[in-house]
Amino acid sequence: MPSDLEISRNTALKPPAEVAADMGIGEHLVEPYGRSAAKISLDAVGELADRPRAKYVVVSSITPTPLGEGKTTTTVGLGQAFGHIGRRAVIAIRQSSMGPTFGIKGGAAGGGYSQVVPMEPVNLHLTGDLHAVTSAHNLLAAMIDNHLHKGNNLGIDPFEITWRRVVDVNDRDLRQIVTGLGGRPDGIPRQTGFDITAASEVMAVLALASSLPDLRARLGRIVFGYDRDGAPVTAEQLRAAGAMCVQLREAIKPNLMQTAEQTPALIHCGPFGNIAHGNSSVIADLIGIHGGDYLVTEAGFGADMGAERFFNIKCRVSGLVPDAAVIVATVRALKAHSGRFRVVAGRPLPEEMLAESPDDVLAGAANLRRQIANIRAHGVSPVIAVNAFPTDFESEKKAIVDIAAEEGVRAAVTDHVAQGGKGAAELAEAVAAACAEPGRFGFLYPDDLPLADKIDTVARRMYGADGIELSPVARRQLESYERCGFGSLPVCIAKTHLSLSADPARKGAPSGWRLPVREVRASVGAGFVYPICGDMRTMPGLSSQPAAERIDIDESGQVVGLS
Structure with missing residues (x-):
């Protein structure tokens, strides 16, 4: 299979104005930025408001390994797949941070035949x-x-x-x-x-x-x-x-690009998934919701984090109601949640983890079951996307589908990285069916609930905790925020993304524990309070062999080594 960069460079691109026209956006609202991207005027929000609303789909995942489970590729692949079943879709994703691009993670705009193109500008500055x-x-x-x-x-x-x-x-x-x-x-x-x-x-x-x-x-x-x-x-x-x-007067305008199959892609904002809500912009969604039959967006990390914040923070602001949620699951992640293997970012998977073992997959099922419950707690229908890797065995993928069946949830195995939208067509059919079901969406807690009780609600219902343990500092801070008038804000719990608990070493669905809250901070401008549980790194470091060592310019001026 060609590299992501090779696929990107061999993809035929539509002019940005034509991509916008596919969404029903007039050329007068399109502000070109080079040959492959454009800014969309904020006037589009008002001009499109009277058009029918698309079905609104959020893509989340089970608790991921340090390698990530492919939410972005699934988001892009699903958006493309709707075209293969006769529907029109728009995707909305976060913008890449150059820290991870030059660090361990690499780019953040999909991969293979399910990526936003061209790859270079998406991951390097874009529109600044x-x-x-x-x-x-x-x-x-x-x-x-x-x-x-x-x-x-x-x-x-x-x-x-x-x-x-x-x-x-x-x-x-x-x-x-x-x-x-x-x-x-x-x-x-x-x-x-x-x-x-x-x-x-x-x-x-x-x-x-x-x-x-x-x-x-x-x-x-x-x-x-x-x-x-x-x-x-x-x-x-x-x-x-x-x-x-x-x-920020230009930065507030969403960026319009396209996928490898010319599906419109809105790329806008990239808030941290640990201490912030980890979702792309409200404005992009207010535009994209009127641009097709489906709007597919992505929420950072697992459903206990990104999706919970999508529901309780982003949807509170936008007023948009989700119709379905996709939970990306992989064989390697469920095996990791068995507790039998150790996955380290930047290193190959353990050899024993690559051996065929559906029993190891089933041993990690508790995490998937919890994330299904987390989506259902908001009255939203979940769909499981089994993101397949070449090293997976049929028996292992079937084990995930069987878990979904036991939970009464639709599931589909996807191969969108290698096949593009065609490889996710079955997933698109399942998502369309879920979107057709009557909606019962609701927030996890009311605005007037005290902040400590909001934290406790999320800890119990999303993480499976027995409650919370507030440090004396955190207790004083919460009392101060209530006095300052911040009590009506939603909460955005900052904890590890590698476990349902606050301890990254605890896999599966831990029980018999309480969420430790050591301090609480207020993002009053953003509109949420974030309790800090554990050691949160807001400035990553580079690895011993960062991606920056491999990225260069060749003699013809082309970028090489970008992944």
């Missing part, structure tokens, strides 16, 4: 949205330090500033730094650090904004620290929000 987020975020950081240096009229407590800086590079040496070193003209020394751009609250704000005025208002509500009386201080009080919004 991530750089705009970086710039807006760091402008606020600079204005905070300048305010301290110029007299601190707002009475900001330097020890209670929560706003760090960001950069779109994996760089562990920037996790903890001291700024303001030198002399008096160089600022006030204080300890701070860097996160990766995808972890910025500005990214989460951009993804959840429904319009330019909404973006401006959300930026103004960002709480970057507290004054000496313990009151929150906002970007609006610092008079920084307006300039931040100016830097």
Whole structure:
């Protein structure tokens, strides 16, 4: 099979205006960016609003291994597959972060014959949205330090500033730094650090904004620290929000590209899946929902994380109601959840894990069953996509289908990476059937439930915990947030994505445990509170052999080594 890059370069592309026309978007709303991408004007939201709504499908997964289980390839493959059964689809996915692209993970726009093309711009800058987020975020950081240096009229407590800086590079040496070193003209020394751009609250704000005025208002509500009386201080009080919004006025427009089979693809925003909601933008969905028969989007990590946040955070903002959810399952992930094998990012799978063993697959079934229950808890019909790999045996794939049958859930084995949309046609039929069922969608908790009870609800119903353990610090923070008026916000629990629990080593569906909450932070601009459970890394590091070592330019100016 050709490499992803070779497939991308040999794909015939439609002009962006024709791709937009396939969605019913007029050329006056298309702002070309080079030959293969375009920005879609925000006017499209209003112009398309009276058209029929597409069926709304979210793609999630079982708890993944460090290698990932192929949610993006499945999203792209499913979108293409609808064309093979006579339906029109639009896909909406997050934008790639260059940190992982040059690190271990590689690109994030699908693979094989189920990818967004061309591959190079998708994974390298695209239209510069991530750089705009970086710039807006760091402008606020600079204005905070300048305010301290110029007299601190707002009475900001330097020890209670929560706003760090960001950069779109994996760089562990920037996790903890001291700024303001030198002399008096160089600022006030204080300890701070860097996160990766995808972890910025500005990214989460951009993804959840429904319009330019909404973006401006959300930026103004960002709480970057507290004054000496313990009151929150906002970007609006610092008079920084307006300039931040100016830097994001182009980035708020969704990017339009196409898949290897010319299915329209909206690529917009890339919020971190650990400490933020891990979904692409609300605006892209408000446009895409009127662009075909189906809108297929993706939520980060497993259904206990990305899908839960899609339902309880993103859908609260957008007002859109999902019709079905796809749970991507792989043989290797279920084997990993048996607890009999150890999978490490950047390393080959253990040899014994590649041996035919449906019993090992069945031993990991508890995780899949829990994720099915998590989708059903929101009144949404789940469909299992068995993402097949060349190393899988028929008996092992059948074991996953049998688990789905026992749960009364539709399932289909897919080969979309090697076959494109044709390899996911059976999945498309199953998803269409699920979408035809009456909807009973509901949020997991009401807005007026106290924050601690919201955390407890998610822990019990999504993770299978016996409850939560609040540290004294977390308890005080929750009480403070309630007093500050943040109690009506949804919660976005920051925990490991490698387990249903807060311990990445616990596989399957652990029981007899409580969720430890060590601290709680508020992303008031984005509109959620995030409890931190365990050690959350918001600035990744590079591996001993990062992908950057393999990426280069050849003599003809072509990118090589991108994966």
